[in-house]
Every structure is written in C-alpha cells, then in structure tokens.
Amino acid sequence: MAVxxxxxxxxxxxxxxxxxxxxxxxxxxxxGVGVLGALIGGLLLRALVTVAAVAFGFIGAVLGAVFLIWFWQTYLGK
Structure with a gap:
C-alpha cells in the first residue's frame, strides 16, 4: 500500500x-522524477526539521532557565 x-x-x-x-x-x-524527488525532498525536509527541533529545544531550555531564575529571585530569594 505504501509503495x-x-x-x-x-x-x-x-x-x-x-x-x-x-x-x-x-x-x-x-x-521516476517524482518518486526520487519525493525521497530527496523528504530526507532534506526531515533533516531540516530535526535541526530546527534541536534549536527550538535549546531556546526553550534557555527560556525555561531564565524563568526559573526569575521565579527564584522574585518569590524565593527574599
């Protein structure tokens, strides 16, 4: 079915x-051009999404750490 x-x-x-x-x-x-193009495009898009996911994960981690420091200084640090 997939083929x-x-x-x-x-x-x-x-x-x-x-x-x-x-x-x-x-x-x-x-x-043939369409099938090969789908394979190549799928691989390139998958790689791009993987790189973007890592970058967004890093940005999320930094924002989460900044929020945690802010919360700690605002509510627990006094």
Missing part, C-alpha cells in the same frame, strides 16, 4: 514539477 501511494504521489509531483520546469518527458520518467 502504491508513493507511486501515485510521485506521479503527481513529477507531473507538476515537469510542468513548472517546462520539460517534456514520458510517463515513466515523470513518475
């Missing part, structure tokens, strides 16, 4: 990509 879905999505993505780039290809090449 069939990948082929269908790849065919649609390949069709759209070949129209955007104004390339005239046959059906097999269009589907």
């Amino acid at each position: 069939t879905l990948l082929i269908i999505i790849g065919a649609a993505a390949g069709f759209i990509a070949t129209r955007i780039m104004k390339v005239d290809t046959n059906v097999i090449v269009t589907v």
Whole structure:
C-alpha cells in the first residue's frame, strides 16, 4: 500500500514539477522524477526539521532557565 501511494504521489509531483520546469518527458520518467524527488525532498525536509527541533529545544531550555531564575529571585530569594 505504501509503495502504491508513493507511486501515485510521485506521479503527481513529477507531473507538476515537469510542468513548472517546462520539460517534456514520458510517463515513466515523470513518475521516476517524482518518486526520487519525493525521497530527496523528504530526507532534506526531515533533516531540516530535526535541526530546527534541536534549536527550538535549546531556546526553550534557555527560556525555561531564565524563568526559573526569575521565579527564584522574585518569590524565593527574599
């Protein structure tokens, strides 16, 4: 089922990509371009999301630490 879905999505993505780039290809090449593009794009997007998640985690940790220091100084430090 996943392979069939990948082929269908790849065919649609390949069709759209070949129209955007104004390339005239046959059906097999269009589907192949779409499937390979989906794999490459998926890997790149997954890597980008992973890096962003680490960065946002770090920012959240710093903000949490700043809040904790503020809370400690405001309510517990006196």
